Amino acid sequence: MTARPGPLTAAPPCASYEDLVDRVLDGAFGPDPRTQRIAVAFTTRQAVRHDGRSGGYRNEVLSLRLGEAVGSCAVEPGALPDEAIDDCVGADVARLLRHELTPVRIAALDAYLLRTLPHTSPASGAHPQPLAAGSSLEKSRARAEAVTGLLGPAPGQTVLVVGVVNSLLEALRSRGLGYVACDLKGGTTEWGEPVVTDALAQLDRCDAVLASGMTLGNGSFEPLREHALRHGKPLVMFAQTGSAILPRFLGAGVSAVCAEPYPFFWLDGGPGLIHCYGGSA
Numbered sequence: 001m002t003a004r005p006g007p008l009t010a011a012p013p014c015a016s017y018e019d020l021v022d023r024v025l026d027g028a029f030g031p032d033p034r035t036q037r038i039a040v041a042f043t044t045r046q047a048v049r050h051d052g053r054s055g056g057y058r059n060e061v062l063s064l065r066l067g068e069a070v071g072s073c074a075v076e077p078g079a080l081p082d083e084a085i086d087d088c089v090g091a092d093v094a095r096l097l098r099h100e101l102t103p104v105r106i107a108a109l110d111a112y113l114l115r116t117l118p119h120t121s122p123a124s125g126a127h128p129q130p131l132a133a134g135s136s137l138e139k140s141r142a143r144a145e146a147v148t149g150l151l152g153p154a155p156g157q158t159v160l161v162v163g164v165v166n167s168l169l170e171a172l173r174s175r176g177l178g179y180v181a182c183d184l185k186g187g188t189t190e191w192g193e194p195v196v197t198d199a200l201a202q203l204d205r206c207d208a209v210l211a212s213g214m215t216l217g218n219g220s221f222e223p224l225r226e227h228a229l230r231h232g233k234p235l236v237m238f239a240q241t242g243s244a245i246l247p248r249f250l251g252a253g254v255s256a257v258c259a260e261p262y263p264f265f266w267l268d269g270g271p272g273l274i275h276c277y278g279g280s281a
Helices: 017-025 083-088 100-117 138-148 167-174 200-204 219-232
Strands: 040-048 056-068 069-075 125-133 158-162 176-180 207-214 235-239 257-258 273-280
Touching: 017 207, 040 176, 056 219, 069 100, 083 100, 083 167, 100 125, 125 138, 138 167, 138 235, 138 273, 158 200, 167 200, 167 219, 176 200, 200 207, 200 219, 207 219
Parallel strands: 158 176, 158 207, 207 235, 235 257
Antiparallel strands: 040 056, 056 069, 125 273, 257 273
């Protein structure tokens, strides 16, 4: 019988995503990833339109199971080839960390870190926050309150929101914070505000950044992190994608993380749990 990896003491922050991968491959976070094999790979597809909201959206997520841990990376709906799942099943984590598809690399790294340093471990430094049972909209709003509570800006300041979630914008409005809404899909917010598509072009006009873990998958996380580090701006990540990856950058540009591993709040109406790292509170 293979022994389950025990939790590690939280390591120093990583200098970059590649630095984190190199450290994992060197065994800095636990057992050799060449000895850790993915047992299950699956995708979750969702379409949603909340009561009282004028629009809806779709989500698709690749998830990989390593022991009791499930690592995840969101993808654009329909973009993940079917053979990606077959590539992952039975493969060792080290090989998947160098896979040609970014979502596979991220989901594998997330699964490995969730197993070696779970959010529930005292060594992780996370503060668990329950989500009460309720509708998808109720749980979305509860999560939004937790996420925006990690920000430091005062009323009147402006937050760049990368990855538009209307519940997050609603929570920012209730706190008297301005925002610039950014999403690769463009369009408008629930309140008819334009959604810009180039987050990096908006950084200089904002006092803080609130970004989705999906930025790991589209390549914009590192520029956001570097800007926050260079200018001393708060960068708060809300992470279903890479929930175990992003806490590794606390103190290296990331100021707080709201981590939500699979299963996500939109999958179950029962009580749930998110894990908060850092923040102003």
